[in-house]
Amino acid sequence: MKIAVIGGGSTYTPELVDGFARLGTMVSELVLIDPAAERLDVVGAFAARILANHGHPGKVTWTSDLDAGVTDADAALIQLRVGGQRARITDETFPLDCGCVGQETTGAGGLAKALRTVPVVLDVAERVRARAKPGAWIVDFTNPVGIVTRALLDAGHKAVGLCNVAIGFQRRFAKYLDADPASVVLDHVGLNHLTWERAAHVDGVDRLPALLEEHLSEISGEVDIPASIISMLGAVPSYYLSYFYGHDRHVRDALGAPTRGRRVAEIEATLLDLYRDVTLVEKPALLAERGGAYYSEAAVGLLASLFGLDDRAVHSVNVRNDGVLPFLPADAVIEVSARAGLDGPAPLPVTALPPDLAGLITHTWGYEELALDAALRGGRDRVYRALLAHPLIGQHEPADALADRLIAAGRAHLAWAR
Numbered sequence: 403m404k405i406a407v408i409g410g411g412s413t414y415t416p417e418l419v420d421g422f423a424r425l426g427t428m429v430s431e432l433v434l435i436d437p438a439a440e441r442l443d444v445v446g447a448f449a450a451r452i453l454a455n456h457g458h459p460g461k462v463t464w465t466s467d468l469d470a471g472v473t474d475a476d477a478a479l480i481q482l483r484v485g486g487q488r489a490r491i492t493d494e495t496f497p498l499d500c501g502c503v504g505q506e507t508t509g510a511g512g513l514a515k516a517l518r519t520v521p522v523v524l525d526v527a528e529r530v531r532a533r534a535k536p537g538a539w540i541v542d543f544t545n546p547v548g549i550v551t552r553a554l555l556d557a558g559h560k561a562v563g564l565c566n567v568a569i570g571f572q573r574r575f576a577k578y579l580d581a582d583p584a585s586v587v588l589d590h591v592g593l594n595h596l597t598w599e600r601a602a603h604v605d606g607v608d609r610l611p612a613l614l615e616e617h618l619s620e621i622s623g624e625v626d627i628p629a630s631i632i633s634m635l636g637a638v639p640s641y642y643l644s645y646f647y648g649h650d651r652h653v654r655d656a657l658g659a660p661t662r663g664r665r666v667a668e669i670e671a672t673l674l675d676l677y678r679d680v681t682l683v684e685k686p687a688l689l690a691e692r693g694g695a696y697y698s699e700a701a702v703g704l705l706a707s708l709f710g711l712d713d714r715a716v717h718s719v720n721v722r723n724d725g726v727l728p729f730l731p732a733d734a735v736i737e738v739s740a741r742a743g744l745d746g747p748a749p750l751p752v753t754a755l756p757p758d759l760a761g762l763i764t765h766t767w768g769y770e771e772l773a774l775d776a777a778l779r780g781g782r783d784r785v786y787r788a789l790l791a792h793p794l795i796g797q798h799e800p801a802d803a804l805a806d807r808l809i810a811a812g813r814a815h816l817a818w819a820r
């Protein structure tokens with residue numbers, strides 16, 4: 403099987419390659435594709451050493467030619483960051499001037515990322531469809547995953563969105579329970595980066611109530627959300643809900659502080675220096691600070707299921723709603739636990755959500771619909787309307803000011819904003 407990794411020059415790619423080396427025996431060729439040729443040469447050579455060190459029979463190749471790289475691929479993983487860390491740092495800072503949280507996937511920063519990312523991913527996907535094998539899967543790990551996956555599905559692509567939030571919870575819960583991670587099945591539901599764990603089944607028994615009773619303080623610290631909120635909900639919100647439940651605190655903490663993007667840029671520079679060492683054959687410990695924990699396991703496991711190699715295992719993915727959440731349209735994209743096989747992911751049943759969860763999901767879905775429209779058609783009015791609809795903005799003055807700032811920040815990437 404040939405897997406194309408679009409954005410393969412990322413410093414995080416060795417984590418993905420390590421996963422394929424340990425778990426992905428179905429891979430005969432892993433081709434890394436990236437326009438940054440010098441960076442790609444460093445990452446590609448290191449990735450090849452990782453695969454060889456594990457004695458994996460497949461090969462790693464790399465190219466800056468997208469069309470050549472995706473030709474005859476069985477699947478394509480898209481992990482792009484349009485604009486690089488410099489754009490991320492901008493996303494994390496300009497909203498603060500308007501009293502709004504600066505973050506790369508939610509709020510005004512998340513909208514900025516969506517606007518410059520959706521057109522690029524759609525162009526990439528068309529080239530995959532034209533040159534990959536018929537029926538090739540597109541697995542999207544590019545943020546904002548929900549909006550990007552919706553764009554791909556609306557354009558008729560055979561696509562599924564992937565996030566590492568749920569697998570992170572699965573691994574942490576398994577550790578607390580002293581259980582095999584594969585035995586922990588989560589009731590994971592919401593929108594991308596707006597999800598809750600409502601149950602954690604082991605052998606058919608929900609162990610989440612016991613987890614909350616015995617490990618509430620640890621879980622609270624991990625997700626940066628007060629224990630009282632988690633206890634009240636009886637569910638574990640993802641860390642990203644911290645921006646909703648504690649928005650003003652995050653703004654205060656961010657003012658004058660170094661951005662996460664700046665720290666990641668420093669880590670990336672160090673990692674590239676490490677990767678140049680031809681004696682390095684295993685991922686360095688520093689890579690764990692880069693972010694995206696367990697992405698490799700999530701990606702390899704999902705691909706194995708989609709190609710019928712692991713008996714319809716459960717994965718948390720971004721898929722069409724199709725009635726799973728009755729308060730959203732069928733064509734909405736949601737993030738849920740699903741069994742995946744040759745026919746794609748099939749969401750597990752979801753019990754009725756309480757009004758506070760359903761309301762926040764609906765509100766954010768409305769913003770995402772408007773964000774996608776702005777990304778596809780452009781225009782200040784559409785950008786402003788999406789900002790006004792966002793639960794973390796929702797007022798005229800910040801939305802009006804942010805629209806101008808956002809368009810100015812995106813001029814290098816957005817043809818309609820120039």
